[in-house]
Amino acid sequence: xxxxxxxxxxxxxxxxxxxxxxxxxxxxxxxxxxxxxxxxxxxxxxxxxxxxxxxxxxxxxxxxxxxxxxxxxxxxxxxxxxxxxxxxxxxxxxxxxxxxxxxxxxxxxxxxxxxxxxxxxxxxxxxxxxxxxxxxxxxxxxxxxxxxxxxxxxxxxxxxxxxxxxxxxxxxxxxxxxxxxxxxxxxxxxxxxxxxxxxxxxxxxxxxxxxxxxxxxxxxxxxxxxxxxxxxxxxxxxxxxxxxxxxxxxxxxxxxxxxxxxxxxxxxxxxxxxxxxxxxxxxxxxxxxxxxxxxxxxxxxxxxxxxxxxxxxxxxxxxxxxxxxxxxxxxxxxxxxxxxxxxxxxxxxxxxxxxxxxxxxxxxxxxxxxxxxxxxxxxxxxxxxxxxxxxxxxxxxxxxxxxxxxxxxxxxxxxxxxxxxxx
Numbered sequence: 429x430x431x432x433x434x435x436x437x438x439x440x441x442x443x444x445x446x447x448x449x450x451x452x453x454x455x456x457x458x459x460x461x462x463x464x465x466x467x468x469x470x471x472x473x474x475x476x477x478x479x480x481x482x483x484x485x486x487x488x489x490x491x492x493x494x495x496x497x498x499x500x501x502x503x504x505x506x507x508x509x510x511x512x513x514x515x516x517x518x519x520x521x522x523x524x525x526x527x528x529x530x531x532x533x534x535x536x537x538x539x540x541x542x543x544x545x546x547x548x549x550x551x552x553x554x555x556x557x558x559x560x561x562x563x564x565x566x567x568x569x570x571x572x573x574x575x576x577x578x579x580x581x582x583x584x585x586x587x588x589x590x591x592x593x594x595x596x597x598x599x600x601x602x603x604x605x606x607x608x609x610x611x612x613x614x615x616x617x618x619x620x621x622x623x624x625x626x627x628x629x630x631x632x633x634x635x636x637x638x639x640x641x642x643x644x645x646x647x648x649x650x651x652x653x654x655x656x657x658x659x660x661x662x663x664x665x666x667x668x669x670x671x672x673x674x675x676x677x678x679x680x681x682x683x684x685x686x687x688x689x690x691x692x693x694x695x696x697x698x699x700x701x702x703x704x705x706x707x708x709x710x711x712x713x714x715x716x717x718x719x720x721x722x723x724x725x726x727x728x729x730x731x732x733x734x735x736x737x738x739x740x741x742x743x744x745x746x747x748x749x750x751x752x753x754x755x756x757x758x759x760x761x762x763x764x765x766x767x768x769x770x771x772x773x774x775x776x777x778x779x780x781x782x783x784x785x786x787x788x789x790x791x792x793x794x795x796x797x798x799x800x801x802x803x804x805x806x807x808x809x810x811x812x813x814x815x816x817x818x819x820x821x822x823x824x825x826x827x828x829x830x831x832x833x834x835x836x837x838x839x840x841x842x843x844x845x846x847x848x849x850x851x
Contacts, residue, residue, distance in 0.1 A: 541692040546654050548693055549640045551591055552621045553652045553686055556612070557813075558583030559750070559783040559806070562645030564652070564686035564699065568625050570617035574715070575685030576700060577603045577610045577726075584728040585751035587782045588612060590621075591651065593811050595782065597752040602722035607670045608700060609715060611722055623687055625716035629696045631659040636691055637675055639709070641683025641699055646813040653683070663708065670718070671711040673697045679707045688712075734760055734831050738824040739789040739799040741831035745822075746803055750784035762825050762832040782806045782813065787849055798823045801838075802848075817841040817848070 498508035556565045556575045563579030565588065573588055580586045580601060589595040596614055603610030631637075639655045642648065657677030664671045673688065679702030688697035688709040697709030730751055732744035741760060748757035754775050761774070783806040792798040802819045820838035824831040841848065 545638065545689065545691065545693040549623075549638065549654060549687065549689060550651045552623055553640050553642075554591070554621075555589035555595075555642050555646065556580065556586050556685060557589060557595075557646060557782055557806075558586035559785050562642075562682055563684040564641035564682065565612065566623045566685075566687045566695075567618055567621045568611070568623065568695075568716075568719070570619040570622055571614045573598070573612040573614065574625075574698065574719070575610055575612065576698070577605050577608045579685050580610050580612070580727075581605075582728050584730045585753075586612065587752075587808075588614065589646075589782075589808065593808075595808060600724070601727045602724050603727060604718065604722050605726045607710070607715075607718060609698070609710065609719070609722070610727075611719060623689075623693075623695050625695055625712045625719070627713060627716065629711060629713050631690075631696075633659075635659045637673075637677070637688055637696065638691070639675070639677045639679065639683065639686060639688045639699055639707075641679070641686030643680035643682045645682040646808075648682070649811050652686070653680075655679075657707075662711070671714045672700070672708040673711060675707050675709065677707045678702060735829055736831075737791070737799075738797055738822070738831050739791055739801075741824055741833070742799040742801050742822045743786050743789040745833055746784045746786050746789075746801070749778055749781060752781075754778075760830070760832050762827060762834045764825070765833055765835070780807045780809055782808045792821050797825065797834075817844050 498505045553564055553566045554573060556563045556573070556579050558580055560582050561579050563575055565573040565575035565579075568574045580603070584601075585597055586601075587595045587597055596616070598612035599615050600613035601610060602613075635658070637657055637659050639657065640652045643653050655677050657675045660674040660676060662671060663674050673696065675688070677688075679699055683699050683702075686699040687695045688699060690696050695712045697712050698715060699707070700710050701708040730747055730753075732740065732747050734741035734744040745757055745760045748754070748760070754771075758771050758774060761769070785804045785806075787802040787804065789799055789801045792800040799822050800820075801822060802817075804818070805816045807814045807816060818838050818840050820836065822833055822838075823835045825834045826832070
């Protein structure tokens with residue numbers, strides 16, 4: 429106990445001594461107050477110079493000792509070789525790790541922002557599905573989805589399918605066929621899905637880039653595919669009305685219209701063309717400047733006239749279903765037919781229909797009020813597309829100058845042969 433008591437007394441004495449020295453030092457530094465700024469600058473300069481001199485002297489001693497050390501004995505020489513080898517290996521490893529991080533995760537200024545980019549893209553890109561083509565798109569504004577023009581060419585009512593499986597029909601479509609871009613307007617706004625186009629883009633050599641889309645369209649279920657590649661060069665010629673980005677990413681059919689982003693998730697391009705590992709993406713900054721000038725001049729329009737004949741009315745009826753213009757389709761139901769349904773019940777029959785393709789609509793035998801029709805539907809169920817085929821007759825009645833649906837006899841056709849589509 430005496431030993432520990434003496435030790436405690438000694439520590440207490442040293443602490444009190446240190447405490448009194450600190451108090452004296454700060455008192456000397458702070459007072460008189462009008463000298464404090466001068467003392468602060470002087471003391472700071474003194475300690476910096478003092479530390480620097482001592483550091484340089486110590487460094488010189490280390491260097492001299494390092495030079496002399498290997499020559500004192502064979503044992504020291506072998507140690508020096510081993511230490512040098514380990515040091516060179518560690519330095520080389522640091523360079524390799526740094527280069528790997530740069531090539532795999534982007535340049536250092538973009539490294540930290542690369543986390544979570546893949547998931548964000550997969551939760552933002554949408555499918556664009558029509559009767560003739562399928563592709564990918566993404567929101568550039570809360571109510572605007574951009575895609576390639578060739579994805580919606582000849583399609584007046586493509587569908588936008590969201591990552592959660594819901595789908596909507598755009599209320600307006602504009603585009604520019606020459607630059608292969610189109611914008612689809614939605615009735616509702618989706619601000620959380622927006623991936624805005626930039627004012628300007630720029631890359632470093634071999635900078636990693638990421639492309640997203642739905643390869644093979646609805647034939648391949650699940651989330652959007654994310655592909656990683658490398659920037660190669662910018663491309664432009666007098667034959668192309670817009671600039672392109674070349675990468676080594678291999679795009680697949682169905683990914684057209686999807687986004688190309690940098691490591692931070694910023695949109696830099698739009699998926700467009702791919703051939704044998706060479707892919708071109710429309711410059712996103714160029715796209716931003718021309719989107720406001722898009723028109724509906726080359727956009728396919730729905731042209732039907734149910735006043736012409738029963739078969740024209742039947743074709744109009746299914747065309748409205750295809751476009752999900754449900755009010756107009758419902759208006760083609762006769763007063764007799766409406767006795768057994770209402771708008772809500774009738775529309776609920778078609779909630780999963782993405783597309784309707786009328787294969788043929790013609791007069792039935794020698795009747796004047798009945799049409800024979802063949803059509804197929806593309807249905808979206810649980811993230812998958814199902815195709816159904818139907819044929820039969822619709823009896824119509826003319827009301828207020830319009831042929832309207834009176835009675836149907838439509839049957840589903842299982843696994844029709846190729847000749848069914850042409851007979």
